Every structure is written in C-alpha cells, then in structure tokens.
Amino acid sequence: MARVEVRGLSKRFGGFQALDEVGLTAREGEFLVLLGPSGCGKTTLLRLIAGIEEPSRGEVLIDGRVVNDVPPRLRNVAMVFQSYALYPHMTVRENIGFPLKMHHIPKAAAAGKVEEAAGMFGIGGLLDRRPRELSGGERQRVALARAVVRNPSVFLLDEPLSNLDAKLRVSAREELRRFQRRIGVTTIYVTHDQVEAMGLGDRIVVMNRGSIRQVGEPREIYERPADTFVAGFIGSPPMNLVEQGDRLVGFRPERFLPAALTPKADAVAWSFDVTWVEDLGAERLVYGTLGGKASEGRVVSRIPASVPIAIEAGRAYPFSVDRVDLRWFDRATGLRTEGGAP
Amino acid sequence: MTGQDDGGGIRDRAGTLAVLMIAPAIAYIVAMIGVPLLLAINYSLSDATTGDPVHHYAGLVNYRSALADPVFRLALKNTFVFALVSQSIVIVLSRVLASALSMPFRGKWAVRFLIMLPWTAPIALGAIGWLWMYDSIYSPFDWLYRRAGLLGKPGDPFGPMTNIYWLGRPTLAMASVVIVHVWRLLPLATVIQLAGLSAIPGEILEAAEIDGARGWRKAAWITIPLTLPIIGIAFLFGIIFTFTDMTIVYILTRGGPVNATQVLATWTFFKGIEGGDLAQGAAISLFMVPVLAGIAALLLRMARRAEVT
Numbered sequence: 201m202a203r204v205e206v207r208g209l210s211k212r213f214g215g216f217q218a219l220d221e222v223g224l225t226a227r228e229g230e231f232l233v234l235l236g237p238s239g240c241g242k243t244t245l246l247r248l249i250a251g252i253e254e255p256s257r258g259e260v261l262i263d264g265r266v267v268n269d270v271p272p273r274l275r276n277v278a279m280v281f282q283s284y285a286l287y288p289h290m291t292v293r294e295n296i297g298f299p300l301k302m303h304h305i306p307k308a309a310a311a312g313k314v315e316e317a318a319g320m321f322g323i324g325g326l327l328d329r330r331p332r333e334l335s336g337g338e339r340q341r342v343a344l345a346r347a348v349v350r351n352p353s354v355f356l357l358d359e360p361l362s363n364l365d366a367k368l369r370v371s372a373r374e375e376l377r378r379f380q381r382r383i384g385v386t387t388i389y390v391t392h393d394q395v396e397a398m399g400l401g402d403r404i405v406v407m408n409r410g411s412i413r414q415v416g417e418p419r420e421i422y423e424r425p426a427d428t429f430v431a432g433f434i435g436s437p438p439m440n441l442v443e444q445g446d447r448l449v450g451f452r453p454e455r456f457l458p459a460a461l462t463p464k465a466d467a468v469a470w471s472f473d474v475t476w477v478e479d480l481g482a483e484r485l486v487y488g489t490l491g492g493k494a495s496e497g498r499v500v501s502r503i504p505a506s507v508p509i510a511i512e513a514g515r516a517y518p519f520s521v522d523r524v525d526l527r528w529f530d531r532a533t534g535l536r537t538e539g540g541a542p
Numbered sequence: 543m544t545g546q547d548d549g550g551g552i553r554d555r556a557g558t559l560a561v562l563m564i565a566p567a568i569a570y571i572v573a574m575i576g577v578p579l580l581l582a583i584n585y586s587l588s589d590a591t592t593g594d595p596v597h598h599y600a601g602l603v604n605y606r607s608a609l610a611d612p613v614f615r616l617a618l619k620n621t622f623v624f625a626l627v628s629q630s631i632v633i634v635l636s637r638v639l640a641s642a643l644s645m646p647f648r649g650k651w652a653v654r655f656l657i658m659l660p661w662t663a664p665i666a667l668g669a670i671g672w673l674w675m676y677d678s679i680y681s682p683f684d685w686l687y688r689r690a691g692l693l694g695k696p697g698d699p700f701g702p703m704t705n706i707y708w709l710g711r712p713t714l715a716m717a718s719v720v721i722v723h724v725w726r727l728l729p730l731a732t733v734i735q736l737a738g739l740s741a742i743p744g745e746i747l748e749a750a751e752i753d754g755a756r757g758w759r760k761a762a763w764i765t766i767p768l769t770l771p772i773i774g775i776a777f778l779f780g781i782i783f784t785f786t787d788m789t790i791v792y793i794l795t796r797g798g799p800v801n802a803t804q805v806l807a808t809w810t811f812f813k814g815i816e817g818g819d820l821a822q823g824a825a826i827s828l829f830m831v832p833v834l835a836g837i838a839a840l841l842l843r844m845a846r847r848a849e850v851t
C-alpha cells in the first residue's frame with residue numbers, strides 16, 4: 201500500500217502538450233479512476249507514474265518520496281497495459297513468474313506464488329498455455345496475475361476491460377473491485393467509460409485535454425459537476441444544459457419529468473415539445489425542445505418504465521424539475537456557480 | 543445457369559487466373575535455374591571437357607573421383623568452416639550493432655546509412671581493397687603494428703619478421719577470408735536484426751522493464767527469444783551467401799596457400815573452367831545443392847514462424 205502523488209506534472213510531445221500542470225493524490229488503498237475522453241492524456245499520466253515516460257516538468261511521489269529519478273523496476277509499481285503486453289513466447293506460468301525471476305526470488309517460492317496468483321484469478325488450469333491460445337478475458341486475467349504476483353504497492357491499470365465484450369466486462373468489473381478490496385492495494389485505473397468509472401472508483405478524476413477538470417466521489421461528480429465539460433461527459437444521456445441569460449442551467453434527464461410526477465410547489469415548469477421517443481424497455485428516452493426556446497433548448501427526459509403516462513412525438517407536455525436539482529454554470533467560463541432563479 | 547456466366551470472364555475463374563499470374567515466375571525459374579541445373583547434372587554424368595563439350599555418358603565416375611580427391615575434401619570442409627564461423631561472428635556483432643542502433647541518439651540515420659555502405663559496394667571492389675590491406679609488404683595493419691611496437695623486432699608479440707604475411711600462412715589466410723566475409727555480410731544482418739527488434743511491440747519492452755528486466759537479462763529473456771526466427775533467417779541467408787561466394791577467395795588467395803582456403807565454389811571454377819574438366823567441375827558444384835536446398839527449406843519454415851509471432 202502506498203500513497204501516490206503527482207505535483208505540477210506536465211508532458212510535451214514535440215509541440216503537443218499532452219499533460220498540463222496535473223496535480224493529484226491517490227490515498228493509501230484507494231481505488232482511483234482516471235476518466236476522460238480518448239486522447240486526453242490518461243495513459244500518459246499512468247506511464248509517468250510508472251516511470252516509463254519522463255515528465256517535462258513536475259514531480260511524481262510515492263509515499264512522499266520523489267521518484268522522478270527512480271527507474272520503473274524500483275518503484276514497486278505493477279502495470280496492466282491496454283494491450284496486456286503478455287510475453288508471447290512464454291507460457292502463462294512463465295509470464296506470471298517473470299517479475300519474480302527478475303527479482304531473484306528462489307524458484308520454489310516463486311512457483312508457489314505463481315500458483316497462488318493464478319488461483320486468485322481462476323486461471324490455474326491455463327498455466328501451460330501460451331498467450332495466443334487464450335481468449336481476451338483469459339489474457340486479461342493473466343496480465344492481472346502477473347501484476348499482483350510480486351505484491352506491488354501500486355497498481356496501474358490502463359483500460360484493462362476495454363478489449364472484452366460487453367457481458368464479460370460487467371462480471372470482470374465486479375471481480376476486479378472485489379479483488380482490490382481484498383488485497384487493498386492503491387490502484388489507479390484508467391478508463392474512458394463513465395459507467396466503469398462510476399461503478400469502480402472510490403474517487404474519480406475527470407480529465408480533458410491534458411488537465412484535470414474535477415476530482416471527487418462518483419456521486420459528487422454526478423450530482424455536482426464542476427463545469428459544463430464534466431456535466432456533459434458524465435451520465436448517459438448527459439446533463440441537459442439550457443441557456444438562461446448569461447448562465448446555463450443544467451438538470452439530469454431523470455430529474456426532468458412530467459409535471460404530474462413532481463407535484464412540489466418548488467418545481468420549475470416548462471412546456472416540453474416532444475420530437476422523438478425511444479422506448480428502451482426499462483425506460484423511455486424522450487427528446488425535444490423547451491417551449492419558447494426553439495433552437496437552443498434541446499433536452500432529454502428519462503422516464504422509468506414504471507411511469508405509465510403516454511407520451512407521443514409531435515405534441516407538447518408540461519414537464520418540470522425540482523428546483524434543488526437545478527445546476528448553474530457560467531456561460532463564459534463553463535464553471536459551476538451557486539443558486540439563482542430561472 | 544441463366545445465361546449470366548459470360549459476363550465475368552477470366553476474373554471469375556480464380557484457378558485460371560492464378561495459373562496465369564504465376565506462369566511468368568515459373569517460366570523464369572525453369573529458364574534460369576531448372577535448365578542450368580539439368581545441364582550441370584547432365585555434364586556431371588559425362589566426360590565433357592571445355593575443349594570437347596560433347597556428351598558421352600560416364601556414370602558416377604566424376605563424383606567418385608571428386609570424393610577421392612583430398613583437395614575436394616579440404617574445399618568442402620573449408621566451405622563449411624568459412625560459412626559457419628563467419629556467420630556466427632556476424633550474428634553476434636550484428637546483434638550488438640542493432641541494439642546500439644535501435645537506441646535513440648543524434649545522427650542515428652547517418653550511422654545507419656554508413657553501416658549499410660559496404661553492402662552497396664560491388665563485392666569484387668571490396669575484396670580488392672582488402673587484398674591491398676592484407677598485402678604481404680605494404681599491409682597497413684603491419685605498418686600499424688610495427689609503429690605500435692608489436693611487430694618487427696625480436697621479442698615483439700607478433701614476431702620478429704617485418705611483416706605478418708596475412709595471406710601467406712594457412713591459418714591466417716583462413717582468418718583473413720573469414721574477416722572479409724564478416725565485413726561483407728554484417729550490414730545485411732544488422733538491418734535484418736534491426737527490423738526484428740523494431741517489430742517487438744513497445745509495451746512488451748516496457749512491461750519487461752517494469753517487471754525488472756534490463757540489460758543482458760532483458761536481451762536473454764525477452765528480445766533475443768522474440769527475434770529468434772529473424773536471427774535464424776539472417777544466419778541462414780548469410781550461410782547461403784558465403785557458401786556460394788567465390789569472389790572473395792578468388793581475389794584474395796586463389797585458394798592458397800596450397801589450397802588452405804580453397805572452397806567448393808573456387809575449386810569448381812579451377813577444375814571445371816581453368817582446368818578444363820567440365821564434367822568434374824559440374825560434379826563438384828552439385829555437392830552444394832542438397833545443403834543449399836536444406837537451408838532454403840529451413841528458411842521457409844522460419845519465415846512462417848516469424849510471421850506467426
């Protein structure tokens with residue numbers, strides 16, 4: 201277990217600023233998720249922490265010690281690459297045992313640890329196969345087993361589930377979380393999938409274009425996005441943003457419901473011109489515009505299947521949002537501001 | 543069919559098209575390799591000479607007399623020694639060079655280009671250059687050794703004579719030939735190994751680094767095993783080049799001193815063309831065919847392995 205910290209970390213590739221003054225702390229034993237669109241610098245940040253890339257500026261600290269000049273093998277970090285980076289010429293057993301061999305662990309002890317790590321991920325039966333004889337899910341487990349086998353103090357995982365099919369991803373996600381809880385190793389997990397981030401993270405770090413936009417617990421990020429980028433990135437469909445003078449008002453689609461369902465006095469009502477209805481089974485997504493603001497006010501409502509109210513495209517309905525569910529953003533800066541009447 | 547089968551023409555008949563496409567290659571192989579090979583086999587079973595190339599069947603007598611000839615046996619041995627020794631050295635050196643050249647440094651492209659230069663020069667030109675460097679009297683190596691006090695006076699490590707006589711002493715002459723073979727094939731092998739190294743995915747090397755492998759351990763466990771098929775290909779290519787080359791020996795030593803550097807390629811030439819015994823020469827050259835065919839088969843297998851990983 202270790203605390204990982206980065207301070208003022210920047211990385212340039214030629215003229216391209218991949219990371220810009222990033223500051224961040226992963227607490228001991230925490231499961232920290234780096235979330236952001238593809239190309240925003242998540243992998244770069246992970247590689248800087250691992251030490252396989254050198255920062256242009258700034259510091260990486262592990263347990264309070266600056267490790268900028270410490271080579272990767274001495275940082276006691278383990279990394280699972282997006283491609284898994286298994287050694288194709290070695291069996292699963294040799295792959296998992298490789299870090300132990302490189303750290304001069306005696307053979308007998310190493311064999312036991314390999315079996316143990318393989319057992320942890322249910323791949324004890326595959327030890328004599330080669331990576332090319334494994335499925336995507338099995339490869340991912342081998343990569344994880346190779347990462348845990350020498351008890352690293354930090355886990356760095358780069359989109360480890362992105363190569364799995366959707367169904368497998370859900371079960372692998374749960375497994376990963378349970379496993380991390382059990383061994384309690386500080387984990388930094390990279391993903392561009394917000395569902396994964398919400399489900400896995402103790403805290404989420406939302407990144408965009410090389411800088412951090414918000415750090416917080418999943419609920420906090422969801423409920424109180426720091427700016428319009430986070431508001432628009434988290435949630436599917438994302439938060440509705442509607443212009444209101446020099447500000448933007450935001451509300452989650454599941455809070456924007458037929459007025460009959462939000463009978464409170466303290467609700468803000470709109471006339472909702474419905475243009476399109478999607479029935480997804482468990483819920484309906486209703487697309488349309490807010491009456492009066494024809495062009496800019498495109499919004500979505502997300503209505504659970506348990507609500508039987510009939511809604512058709514081409515008609516207008518009274519919809520409302522509870523005032524406490526409204527979020528306000530500055531139109532010029534995109535940053536969230538507090539309170540205010542519509 | 544409903545009368546549509548006249549529209550597609552030749553493109554629809556994959557079999558016919560394949561035959562047509564491959565026909566030029568087959569014609570080429572038959573004309574340039576098949577015919578000469580058959581001619582050689584034919585000559586080797588005859589009593590033809592350069593003065594009288596008329597064919598009289600003579601059975602296996604040429605093979606028997608070749609095998610009975612101690613010079614032939616020496617040439618056969620030398621052919622293998624030159625190929626194996628020079629290519630073993632080439633593989634080691636090219637590996638070291640390729641590793642160095644795959645690291646980032648300033649002027650990398652210029653250095654890579656310079657290393658390729660010997661490969662672009664005609665082999666005969668290079669060999670003549672080496673002939674001068676090995677000259678019995680004017681060798682610049684000898685001059686350097688004399689200046690460094692290693693040669694020329696009693697008690698000097700390389701002897702009291704004023705010259706080393708590189709090509710005049712059997713073992714040194716063999717070493718000299720090997721050195722030129724190494725010089726000649728090092729560029730190609732380096733480029734092949736460099737290609738092999740750069741084909742290893744970067745993340746595998748980074749994973750190895752995080753796992754604690756570096757330096758020779760990284761080479762021993764990761765990069766060399768991963769590029770083994772490519773190394774094998776470079777090695778076998780080199781073997782074929784040295785096996786079939788007569789220029790270097792012909793220019794440097796003419797097979798001497800006293801056949802000490804004689805190889806099958808030169809011996810074929812001396813016997814069959816200069817000595818005029820066409821039938822004997824053909825028989826000698828054909829001794830190389832099974833070895834080369836075996837190597838070619840191995841090469842094809844390795845090329846497939848290299849593809850898979």
Ligand SMILES: Nc1ncnc2c1ncn2[C@@H]1O[C@H](COP(=O)(O)OP(=O)(O)O)[C@@H](O)[C@H]1O
Pocket residue numbers: 213216218236237238239240241242243244245
């Ligand atoms: N070695 C490199 N050379 C040049 N540009 C790079 C390099 N590595 C990453 N980048 C660029 O930096 C940006 C961030 O990349 P990355 O960290 O891989 O993004 P993410 O993992 O968030 O998708 C991308 O625009 C990428 O093209």
Ligand SMILES: [Mg+2]
Pocket residue numbers: 239242243244282358
């Ligand atoms: Mg990435």
